[in-house]
Amino acid sequence: MTVLARETPGHMLRRRLRSPTAWRDTVDLFAILTAASLPWSTSLAGIFNALMLLCVVPFLDFGAFLQSLKRPICAAPIALVLLALVGTLWSDAAWGARFYAVNPTVKLLVLPVLLYHFERSPRSQWVFVAFLVSCALLSVMSWLVAFYPNLALKTDPMERGIFVKNYIDQSQEFALCAVALAYPIVMLLREKSYWFAGLLTALALTFFINMAFVVVSRTALVTIPIMFGVFALLHLRWRSIALISAALLVGAVLAWQASPYLRHTAERFSDDYTRYMEKGEPTSAGxxxxxxxxxxxxxxEAPIKGHGTGSTRGLFERVATPAGQYQASAEVIGNPHNQTLNVAVQWGVIGIAILYAIWILHLRLFRGDGLANWIGLLVVVQNVFTSLFNSHLFDFHEGWMYVIGVGVAGGMVIRAQQVEAKMREAGS
Structure with a gap:
């Protein structure tokens, strides 16, 4: 009788290290952990992301990967990073400032890697599930710290309901999750899966209620209606649009009447503008x-190639009024809080053309129907419109939301397109 040898742990480890499937599973795991940790910790998200990239390398098909980089959806982000590097050559800033300004663009190099990997992975949806669940837990924690401020890791008394990070990041997450749930809710209602649709509706409402009664950024207040408008135009009939718009309007009026915080946030728009225009005060809007x-x-002054990478702060220092004055004109900053202007000052029209090419190419990628197309489209739309008020493609948190969202959803879309093309070839 032959006795089968029991496999030792060392043999099992060596077998897994030689298995491409095992490495792909590990990449999926670290991508899921990156998405789950992003709402809570920049450090953990960075660590998991680095481990994910390391696990891609051992069994990467370099020929296929390099071929994938030729696609415009990959080439455009890479071009912006290269422009930032080349832009250091004509900048007047110190070299430390130049390379520091390159850093916010580097995350865009991860986007082609995610597109390549999730074009081949069947677990893409778990990345989005992990992010949604993580944001739902953060919503619960937000309510807890709103009632028990001592639980918060943040010490700023102005940021009520913030456990970690800040109200802008939290609002971006909650707005994205709440609006993204609209698509599966409508699809489930059409399939008459009322119980599950009701569960997702309740989850979406928890995000909206938190933003109405705990904390919300003014950027989110402006962009949420735009995101809902995109959804309505793409996925609803005109009668449904009218009914849902009426319901949303009633809900908004009720929230406005019931939430002093929401009224105060909205009213600060006009107050900030008036104080800036009349007295030059450094209000948020001013x-x-x-x-x-x-x-x-x-x-x-430099419309074609800009002033160079990292030049922004020095330019603001040059035109600032004397320090010590309580005036908006005395403020010095390295980020003009607008993505287009951030790029334009440093790299001129060349940079603007590449930036807009990135957004347009990624919008075109998600033209089809389906959940992956909807999530990817929503991520791009949110980034485009919030970048009117911030440099969100370069900011850590929102920038990684864009890279992960477009990378994972884009991989899913490309994978579905390839399957559909093979089916057409087989049927012809």
């Missing part, structure tokens, strides 16, 4: 207007 006005002037 500072943005000041940054935009000066940035347009810097762009006009």
């Amino acid at each position: 500072l943005r207007l000041e940054f935009w006005r000066k940035s347009l002037g810097f762009f006009a």
